[in-house]
Amino acid sequence: xxxxxxxxxxxxxxxxxxxxxxxxxxxxxxxxxxxxxxxxxxxxxxxxxxxxxxxxxxxxxxxxxxxxxxxxxxxxxxxxxxxxxxxxxxxxxxxxxxxxxxxxxxxxxxxxxxxxxxxxxxxxxxxxxxxxxxxxxxxxxxxxxxxxxxxxxxxxxxxxxxxxxxxxxxxxxxxxxxxxxxxxxxxxxxxxxxxxxxxxxxxxxxxxxxxxxxxxxxxxxxxxxxxxxxxxxxxxxxxxxxx
Numbered sequence: 001x002x003x004x005x006x007x008x009x010x011x012x013x014x015x016x017x018x019x020x021x022x023x024x025x026x027x028x029x030x031x032x033x034x035x036x037x038x039x040x041x042x043x044x045x046x047x048x049x050x051x052x053x054x055x056x057x058x059x060x061x062x063x064x065x066x067x068x069x070x071x072x073x074x075x076x077x078x079x080x081x082x083x084x085x086x087x088x089x090x091x092x093x094x095x096x097x098x099x100x101x102x103x104x105x106x107x108x109x110x111x112x113x114x115x116x117x118x119x120x121x122x123x124x125x126x127x128x129x130x131x132x133x134x135x136x137x138x139x140x141x142x143x144x145x146x147x148x149x150x151x152x153x154x155x156x157x158x159x160x161x162x163x164x165x166x167x168x169x170x171x172x173x174x175x176x177x178x179x180x181x182x183x184x185x186x187x188x189x190x191x192x193x194x195x196x197x198x199x200x201x202x203x204x205x206x207x208x209x210x211x212x213x214x215x216x217x218x219x220x221x222x223x224x225x226x227x228x229x230x231x232x233x234x235x236x237x238x239x240x241x242x243x
Contacts, residue, residue: 043176051230054153060123061146063121090137104120165233169234184242187243189243193238
């Protein structure tokens with residue numbers, strides 16, 4: 001088998017590469033990569049679309065207290081069944097939907113740590129696109145109190161808003177990339193990597209706390225609601241190579 005003899009210069013190069021844990025092929029790849037990353041700049045651009053929400057959600061609550069857990073549970077269930085029966089008469093899919101929320105019976109303890117009684121609670125949720133109808137129904141359900149009122153975006157409306165914001169953010173990113181490239185004396189740029197991210201619209205905060213709702217049953221009148229606009233934001237970020 002023939003043996004290949006390396007020149008002194010090449011032997012030194014190989015030895016140096018092996019000593020650093022780098023093979024010649026890897027060294028060449030790293031050198032090539034170093035050339036590619038020249039004239040690279042990182043940019044980002046955002047766009048926001050303000051949208052009037054098309055969904056209203058009202059959460060109602062019923063609470064009962066007593067010395068016997070079974071009795072409290074029966075009272076809560078009876079109140080919830082009555083409200084649910086009344087609410088179902090107004091149900092129209094998409095426009096006004098009804099569902100139950102949390103349901104629980106909890107012990108109350110005295111100063112001695114022993115159980116002194118029981119408290120039960122249940123939630124009824126009204127939601128849909130017809131805010132006025134939902135508010136009117138909430139006022140008709142006697143014996144229940146408002147826990148929260150929230151406004152949000154339906155899936156279709158959110159997607160539409162995100163698409164609009166995304167288009168604007170991309171155009172802003174491209175414009176900024178062109179401006180930066182020209183400012184540095186380049187005629188154009190090429191995309192290296194790009195990320196598009198959206199910010200989930202936050203729901204409106206709760207109108208009243210559970211404790212306040214339990215202490216103040218609603219009168220039979222429509223709940224006043226007024227939805228403000230929700231901001232949908234999309235950010236485009238990435239790196240471009242000026243050329």
